[in-house]
């Protein structure tokens with residue numbers, strides 16, 4: 001759903017700012033598609049990630065996965081909100097399927113907000129979309145399916 005900056009909750013605002021702040025650290029020398037992501041854990045911690053590519057093209061780690069993995073390294077707490085920022089020609093950028101599954105693994109709540117930040121060419125916010133996570137990955141497979 002398209003939202004305004006004034007619709008962001010305080011934690012979403014912080015995640016948007018962190019995703020935009022870390023985005024220039026992406027190592028996207030092949031695609032030039034730089035993505036920054038930030039995730040909040042249930043204890044109030046913020047963890048960031050950016051996409052990291054490799055010359056062999058198979059070692060790419062996406063920003064959302066990177067942020068989720070950073071969270072897991074720092075805490076056992078689950079994720080409560082995530083934002084990612086990218087300059088994209090799409091109306092609303094969207095996490096890839098692999099990233100959705102990674103978010104699913106550590107989501108505290110399947111309704112957790114995912115905020116997609118579309119950056120303008122001058123890297124200001126062009127559009128914001130907010131999705132409940134289970135809108136992006138309905139009927140998902142997760143730890144519960146393995147009794148965890």
Ligand SMILES: [Zn+2]
Pocket residue numbers: 062063064065095096097098099100
């Ligand atoms: Zn991805």
